[in-house]
Amino acid sequence: MPTQKVFRLHSRTSYRALNLHEEEIPSPDKHEVLLKVKSISLNFRDVAVSDGTYPFPVKDMVVPCSDACGEVVDAGTAVTNVGKGDHVVCTFDPTILYGAQRNWNNGFGGPMDGMLRQYIAVPAAAVVKVPTDAGVSTASWASMVCTGVTAWNCFYGNMPLRPGQTVLFQGTGGVSMTGLQIAKNAGAITIVTSSSDAKLQLVKEQFGAHHTINYKTTDWAQEALKLTGGRGVDYIIENGGSGTIKQSLAAIAMGGIISVVGFLSAAAQEDMPDVAGLALSKGAVVRGINVGSTQLLEEAVRFFGANKIAIPVDKVFGFSRDEVIDAFEYLTSGSHIGKVCIDLEK
Template sequence: MATYNVFRLQSQGSHQNIKQSSEPIPTIEGHEILLKIRAVSLNYRDIAITKGQYPFPVKTQVIPCSDAAGEIVEVGSRVEGFKVGDRVIASFDGTNLYGPQKNWNHGHGGPVDGFLREFAALPATAVVKIADEANLSFPQMAGLVCTGVTAWNALYGNIPLRPGQAVLFQGTGGVSLTGLMLAKAAGARTIITSSSDDKLEFVQKKYGVDHIINYKSTPDWAAEVKKITGGEGVDYILENGGSGTIKQSIECIKMGGSIAVIGFLAAAKQEDMPDVAGLALSKGCIVRGITVGSKQLLEELVQFVVTKGLEPPVEKTFGFSPEEVMAAYEYMQGGSHVGKICISIE
């Protein structure tokens, strides 16, 4: 029986517990495609899962990583619309085709196996085709799955962003940089924060963000945002810090604006917990939790990225050997990255 290389997280606690082994190549049912995975992208979620800090279910000995891009190598007898050689990306939750997330039970690389492996059998309904003319690398495609859909959901999942509006991104990680790419392409005015002046300078030069603020040297960054926007505040915020940053976010959201609560990177101490209800009321703003997003959102995102010829922000790509996989996880944990970290699977 033909075998392939696969990594499994033997137990939670550390990324060092991710071990490579050899397993039979999956066989497909009539409604499935066999995907030769060519790249995965890493998310903060993957780090939280290895450390045992992810607040949702995780399968025992899970295959890590939610974001896969690859080529179809076999098509099931009942599948229409796909052929061998098509480039596709897999939706974060293959069961969530449209609308809000139904539960946390089907996200790849958590409650069900993910894609740190060479092959995967997937229902054809769970993948999105990348147009032949699209000039995207496999790591760039993989970066659209969780990060891309999350950022798209923040900007278009409720009241859609309009040209000329102002958007604030917290930090220079994958979600922020991908959101920046989308918002700029949509004609928005953009502001980004970071703990590092070097990162801010880099993001301004390479990605053309309109305004930068160091949230370490300017702890009252909301005041700076208001100054930049003539006292009004921004229309959208991609909130990556969570309870520790949301007070400042509400301070600098425009009246009636939208805060997409995405991350939990800066939790507030219980005694410092802000009164979000009262603060939101004072601004008449939307405080909306984001749960990645559906396949429908992924399709909309892919269409926008391909039509506009956008280049998803991949910072570094590692190889598929055990040493390289460890290095990729360590690089992500180190936090020096700007944009996405990926693993290429040749």
């Protein structure tokens, strides 16, 4: 039987516990496709899975990572939506074709083996064909799985973003930079926060943010209110979690939407804000985002393909063990703007 290289996590202590294995290439069943993985995109979830801080189920000796773009190299007899040679991405949770995620038992790279390998068989119903003529790299398409769908879900999974509305993004990571591309192309006014003036300058010059705020030197909620004439912002992409939600509720407009996508800044228990009371005072929606369905993935791919825009990729690493570890280290350094990816053909 032909074999492939597969990374497995030997202990949930650190991404340094990742080791290479030689395993059989699977054969797809009648409803599956076999993908040759081209590019993998990393998320902070992958770091949390590796160091034991991910709060949801993780299988022993898991193959990490949920985000990949691959080429269909084999297909089951019942598959009709894609064929050999197509480049595709697969939903984070392949059991959710539409609607809300039902549980945490089926996500790649956690409760199920993920994408950090050369070949994977996945359900054909959960894959979406990506255009190859839009000038978008496979690394950028790989980033569509979690980052792209999460950002799309923030704006179009509930009440749709409208032209002229204002969106605030916390930080310059993948979801923020991807959301910035969506919001700009939807005609929204954009605000990005960061602790780095150099990053903010780059975000303004290269990515076209309308306004930037250094949250280390400025009360960003008050500055956001000033920028909106006291009205507040319509959407906030909340990456910090409990440590920043109080300021988000101060900056949000009446009836605005705060999409909680991360937990990078946890508050001490004694400092936890009264989220229920603050949300009530603004009539605001505080909405947890659990990536999204195949339907949302299809919509996001269609939007990015039609507009020929790409999810920003900061740096791409190779598939050797040393380079995979370097990719995780670079992600945790926080020095990136956009996504950190692994190219299996580099």
